[in-house]
Amino acid sequence: MKKLVPFAVDVVLVVVFCMLGRNSHGESVLAGLGRTFWPFGTGLLLGWVIAVAVASGREGASAAKRFDARAAWPTGVIIWVSTLVGGMLLRGVSGQGTAFSFILVATGFLGLFLVGWRAALRFIR
Template identity: 75%
Template sequence: MKKFVPFVVDVALVVVFCAIGRRSHDESIGAGLLRTFWPFGAGLLLGWVISLAVAAGREGASAAQRFDGRAVWPTGVIVWLSTLVGGMLLRVVSGQGIAFSFVLVAASFLALFVVGWRAAVQVLR
């Protein structure tokens, strides 16, 4: 069960990122949160799948037992990039659109949220 905690933290922080974004544009948080979240949530899920595959490919079949979802590298970086790139691509495909400034803001906030908490945990350990 403890292996799922980092995934839950990531999901919660991406929801917070989406809520902050909606609020900063004076949009209803409740009504459109799912519409804003799903592209980034799908990218996040893909990042976790890629991270597990990288661990399994690098360390063998027993990697799932030793996999650390709290690691900055490679897990945090993979999850961050996948959330950002996957989220942006899915936004475009679904007609939600993106702007260059939004990509920069999203990259910064998602790095702070997805990689930042992992770095803080490592420093505190």
């Protein structure tokens, strides 16, 4: 159960990112949240899969032993980049906008959200 907490934190933060974006454009926050969330949620899930695969590939150790979901590097960075790139690609192919300014804002917010809490946790420890 403890290992799922970082994943849940990431999901909540991506939902908050999507809600903030919808609100900033004067859109109904809850009505279209699923449409806004699914590309980034899919990218997030893919990032987690990649992060676990990277951890399991190091030194032949099993993923369960090597994977640290709370590490800013490489876990947080992998999850951030995958969420961003996957989200933008899926938004593009589904006809949702990917304006350059949106990519810049998403890069900053997702980086702050997905890597930031991990870095803060390490700093506190």
